[in-house]
Amino acid sequence: MNTLDRYLAREVGTYFVGALAVVVLALLIGALYEVLAPLLAKGADPWVVSQYLAYRVPEAVVRGLPLAFLFALLLVLSRMGEESELKAMLAGGISKVRVLAPLLIVGAGLFLLGFLAAESLVPRSLQQGQSMLRQAVLDKPRALLQPGTRLTDAYGRIVYIGQVDNAGIGQIRVITAEETLVAEHGRFEAGSLVLSKGMRTTYGGAKPRTVAQFEQATVPLVELSLEAPGGLFSLTVAELRSRIEQYRKQGLPYYAEATALYRKWAEPAAVFSFAIFAVGLAFFQLGQTRSLGMVGVVVLTFVYYATWSVARIMGEQGVLPPFLAAWGPNLLYALAGLGLLRLGRR
Template sequence: MKTLDRYLLREALDLFAGGLAVLVLLFLAGAVYEVLAPLVAKGADPYTLLLYLLYRTPEAVVRGAPVAYLFALLLLLSRMAEDAELKALLALGVRRERVLWPFLLLGSGIALFAFLLGESLVPRSLAQGQDLLRRQVLERPRALLTPGATFQDARGRVVYVGEVKGEEIGELRVLSREEVLLAQRGRFQGGVLRVEEGLRATYEGDRPRTLTRFQRGELYLKDLTFEPWQNPANRMGLAELREEVARLRALGVKAGLEATTYYRRFAEPASALVFALFAVGLAFYLLGGSRSLGLVGVAVLTFFYYATWSVGRIMGEQNALNPILAAWGPNLLYGALGLLLFLGGRR
């Protein structure tokens, strides 16, 4: 490896590491925001929250690595253009292809790392994070175990807690327009409130219709079936995803969510290679007019990719766009622009 390669890789890696750290923190902050209210309401301790964030970290790294690489390359090449380093390289006979090569090499390493991490660790860590919430928080609703507490079950009925005895609750009332349930005691178990020794009265308008007694019953609680991830396909491996897409399509279902997730597993890591071409092409194109991006331009282009990626993902998952185009569209856009800029830039 020559001196130029070592210099470019060292500078890019430093900026990439800093950008990735910031993006991971932002991603985890968003993850905390998704679940903070349910966690606090159900009495989560700081250890549970930290462990949950640990399970979300691999996903944050995979999602943030390509974007951090784009930010790092744009910032590095913009700085090199402002310091006349790119002009000096051209004056010494160094071709643009020679500058592009080490960035493509580094991008290949980042893409391979993100792909392997996304296929191996990310699905397992997301599943473990979900299990953590259900096991330690959602199935042990400490905040609900207070006299006078009210909440809803999965059918929208209001549940009133009149008495608390350790882990048991008593004097329960379940109210709706059509019926009233009274139970002597109950216990939370596995996202279900199991009640015993109760009375059920049904109504037709304002008039009682039936009155029955029961020994045992189950109420599925809305608050205890909290799902922080709207896309369960993120917790599947590629083989499982491929089988699920084939199964749904065999049933006549479009399977936009699963198919888009499947193709994104390849498209997102591969974007690191596309970003190398785009960043180098843009830097040498602007060099012809003695211009540079600056920090604002770098931030805008990075955000624009994230915006196109988000729009494509949503449209693909909602079957408004072909899943392949939804996943690969941002890469095709930046790749085409990068190639045009690279071919038309200063030599």
């Protein structure tokens, strides 16, 4: 690395650390408001909830890496434009691509860090947090369950709960590649989920082989793992692919799982789009009378987060193809950056 590379890396790194702390705090506050506050209101143990929030920190850090990088890039390059440093670089024969190169290298490091953490540290941390909720689920199911919740039982089977109300839980499915159990009602009892008045269907390949009704069935929950809202992030790439294949065989929708799979790569890869966009915008603004400023930096960072959130929801609901929902926001910023690089001062 030459002097220019070290200078850019140092400047961006300084702002990046502070931005990451702010973004992580904001994401944790969002998790507290959207997920944990309702649990507290329903009677969940505050100590268990606070510990679960602590286990969400690695997830917030991984998701905050790209946003903090975008914030730091916009702030540093905007300042360099205001102080005519970018003009001096152009006058000295340093091209825009030369300025972009070290930022892409820094982005590559963040991409590897984010992806590897999302495949190792984050799943372990979230699963440890989920394990703390096991007993709470058994003691107070209404506090920690909601319609659409997915659990995993002692045999690794997926348990889908479609109804949660004052009367208990219902519309339950226990799913494997070989069989499904469907029950209208269920209750937690002695570490197990007891199903009432249901139907068991076994499969030979993709076709049903046997169908039988039952009055009662017991699903052991010794190794119960609660998947809270947004819990797909706790699965690795291999686990997501396995679940998608299982759902495909059973004819169940897997939009959310496919979107989460593509996002495993797209979220950390956003750093490359941000580097292109930030450099393009900085050189484009050299001919402008007004700089981006702190407000502009915050707005552009928020625009990406809002676009990412909307695309994720649309992908999980099947409105957008999962690939487009995951990669669309990145492509928008990358294309905008390439356009600005072409239009900006040479």
